[in-house]
Amino acid sequence: MRGMIPELLLRPDVFFSNRMKESESLKFPSIIVIIGAIIAAAGAYVISGIYAEMFAQVPEMGTMSSFFGIFGAVSAFFMFIIVWWLIFSGVFFLISMAFSGNGTFKRTLEFTGYGLIPVLIGSVISVIISLYYLPMIEVPILTGISDPAVLQKVMSQVMSDPAFREFTQVSSIISVIFLAWSANLWIFGMKHARSVTLKHAAITVLVPVVIYIIYVLYMAVAGASVLGGA
Amino acid sequence: MRPGLALLLFTAGIALLFVSFPGMAVEPDIAAASQITVTSVTMDPAVYFEGDTGIITIEITNNGPESVAIRRATMYDKDISVISSSYDTTTTVGAGNKMQFTFTVKADLPSGIYYPTFSLDFRDAGYLRYPIQLRVDNDPLEVSILNKPDTFGPGRKEQIDISIGNPRDNPVTGTIVHFKGEDLDLVPSSSFVGVLNPDQAQKVSFNVTPQKPTTLDIVVDYKNGVNPHSTKIALPVNFSESKTQAEPTLSNIVVEYQDGHYVLTGDVFNAGLEVANSVVLSAGEGGQPVNPYREYVVGSLQPDDFSSFEITFMAENTSVVDVVVDYRDVDGNPFVRTTPVTIPPKTTAKEKQPGIALPIIAVIAISAAVIGGAVWYSWKKR
Numbered sequence: 344m345r346g347m348i349p350e351l352l353l354r355p356d357v358f359f360s361n362r363m364k365e366s367e368s369l370k371f372p373s374i375i376v377i378i379g380a381i382i383a384a385a386g387a388y389v390i391s392g393i394y395a396e397m398f399a400q401v402p403e404m405g406t407m408s409s410f411f412g413i414f415g416a417v418s419a420f421f422m423f424i425i426v427w428w429l430i431f432s433g434v435f436f437l438i439s440m441a442f443s444g445n446g447t448f449k450r451t452l453e454f455t456g457y458g459l460i461p462v463l464i465g466s467v468i469s470v471i472i473s474l475y476y477l478p479m480i481e482v483p484i485l486t487g488i489s490d491p492a493v494l495q496k497v498m499s500q501v502m503s504d505p506a507f508r509e510f511t512q513v514s515s516i517i518s519v520i521f522l523a524w525s526a527n528l529w530i531f532g533m534k535h536a537r538s539v540t541l542k543h544a545a546i547t548v549l550v551p552v553v554i555y556i557i558y559v560l561y562m563a564v565a566g567a568s569v570l571g572g573a
Numbered sequence: 574m575r576p577g578l579a580l581l582l583f584t585a586g587i588a589l590l591f592v593s594f595p596g597m598a599v600e601p602d603i604a605a606a607s608q609i610t611v612t613s614v615t616m617d618p619a620v621y622f623e624g625d626t627g628i629i630t631i632e633i634t635n636n637g638p639e640s641v642a643i644r645r646a647t648m649y650d651k652d653i654s655v656i657s658s659s660y661d662t663t664t665t666v667g668a669g670n671k672m673q674f675t676f677t678v679k680a681d682l683p684s685g686i687y688y689p690t691f692s693l694d695f696r697d698a699g700y701l702r703y704p705i706q707l708r709v710d711n712d713p714l715e716v717s718i719l720n721k722p723d724t725f726g727p728g729r730k731e732q733i734d735i736s737i738g739n740p741r742d743n744p745v746t747g748t749i750v751h752f753k754g755e756d757l758d759l760v761p762s763s764s765f766v767g768v769l770n771p772d773q774a775q776k777v778s779f780n781v782t783p784q785k786p787t788t789l790d791i792v793v794d795y796k797n798g799v800n801p802h803s804t805k806i807a808l809p810v811n812f813s814e815s816k817t818q819a820e821p822t823l824s825n826i827v828v829e830y831q832d833g834h835y836v837l838t839g840d841v842f843n844a845g846l847e848v849a850n851s852v853v854l855s856a857g858e859g860g861q862p863v864n865p866y867r868e869y870v871v872g873s874l875q876p877d878d879f880s881s882f883e884i885t886f887m888a889e890n891t892s893v894v895d896v897v898v899d900y901r902d903v904d905g906n907p908f909v910r911t912t913p914v915t916i917p918p919k920t921t922a923k924e925k926q927p928g929i930a931l932p933i934i935a936v937i938a939i940s941a942a943v944i945g946g947a948v949w950y951s952w953k954k955r
Contacts (some may be wrong), residue, residue, distance in 0.1 A: 353951060353954070354950075475933070500829075511657065
């Protein structure tokens with residue numbers, strides 16, 4: 344595994360070519376994805392601390408505010424697996440079908456999983472950066488949640504906090520950069536997994552990735568939170 | 574001599590005898606004294622309290638054709654003290670004339686009816702005795718509370734109506750009602766009623782603004798003749814909440830810390846049965862009001878009505894701030910209601926420097942460069 348990662352990151356064409364010579368296995372991709380999901384969960388747990396602090400003194404919430412972190416972490420864990428691995432693999436598989444791609448979905452899952460290593464790195468960097476930004480975020484503390492308008496106003500205030508906005512934008516940029524790296528790996532991965540030309544593999548990968556990047560950048564500008572992970 | 578002539582002569586002789594010696598027939602002074610009658614008795618006061626001093630004026634009239642000499646006029650009774658002296662100088666009441674005698678008496682007697690005797694001693698005849706009715710009644714003026722508030726409150730002006738009635742059979746004069754009490758603002762402090770005739774009542778209204786629980790004394794001073802009297806009642810002034818008063822109640826309170834001060838929003842609901850006027854909310858103990866909402870004027874709140882409000886304040890080293898609701902009732906009496914509100918601690922956020930920090934920019938730049946290199950390399954060395 345140790346020697347595989349540099350080859351995957353620097354010479355993905357050779358890496359995936361070698362993998363094609365071996366039987367399909369989701370062992371290492373699963374480990375990568377689970378590690379990525381754990382990192383995403385950790386990041387969500389840190390960010391959800393904002394909301395836990397916000398609702399900590401709401402009598403109606405009781406001890407519920409302490410579950411914000413757990414709920415956020417579990418959500419991010421499964422969202423990472425579903426979005427980054429299953430959905431992207433499924434989309435790649437479907438788009439490559441248009442180019443008469445052949446190869447099993449398991450192989451697509453395997454290579455998509457390998458290609459998530461840059462996303463993992465980006466997630467780690469985002470979590471570290473979040474530790475820098477979160478203490479600077481001014482969190483309004485609620486004492487009641489009976490008025491939805493006030494709740495919405497407070498949430499909007501958090502979203503428009505300068506530190507929070509900057510963190511969202513920085514983490515989005517990092518996400519886009521490392522996603523581009525993963526996309527590069529996926530292009531070569533799909534080329535081999537689906538037996539399509541490099542051009543078709545690029546189209547297969549770039550279409551969903553570009554759409555996702557546009558979504559991420561839009562949400563960063565709009566101030567909404569992005570999905571768990573990088 | 575014929576019998577008729579003899580009777581005539583006898584009658585004439587008798588008549589001559591009476592003309593020559595009048596005293597032998599009817600005594601003239603006694604006859605004159607019998608013409609003296611008491612024609613008027615005036616008493617001031619008409620009805621006495623026990624211990625009262627009064628004046629009895631007796632008027633006599635000589636109804637006869639001759640003057641009558643009076644040697645002494647006096648009044649006496651075993652119970653009633655006659656303070657003034659007797660009339661001991663001989664005087665004459667001319668024919669058809671009137672004369673008045675005035676006596677000062679003191680009625681140190683319990684309630685009842687007494688008859689002191691007026692005595693007139695004629696110089697040339699006997700006496701005239703005339704009992705005079707003197708009544709003693711200790712019933713004072715009655716003071717009744719017609720209207721008063723159910724409860725009193727500090728600084729709250731309330732109107733009280735009283736009635737002053739005279740159950741006596743004589744009028745009293747100079748009636749003045751005084752209102753007294755510690756820590757009470759009384760307007761007016763007294764009220765002049767004047768004469769109160771028998772079975773007459775007079776309504777008096779006044780306003781009282783207490784500062785603390787106390788006792789209100791209502792004192793009615795009046796005169797019965799020349800004798801001062803007083804009637805007093807005490808009205809406890811106890812503080813408590815009116816059963817129907819307005820009750821501004823705060824709910825839906827949300828406190829946020831932003832831009833260096835706290836913003837408190839909520840609803841104020843009138844849960845009472847009376848209207849709350851001039852409702853103003855502000856931060857009380859624990860907070861210092863700051864702009865833009867140092868105070869929030871809600872105005873009038875009808876029963877079961879509510880209004881949203883927002884106040885801004887600063888608070889240091891405290892977790893509880895009082896929200897003060899000032900309001901007035903329909904009479905303008907001020908009320909204050911204080912609601913303690915727990916405020917959240919200020920955020921411990923660090924100061925955010927403008928712009929993206931240099932290390933972050935470096936991380937992004939290095940990441941981009943490394944990834945760019947890796948991608949370039951992967952395509953070159955495929």
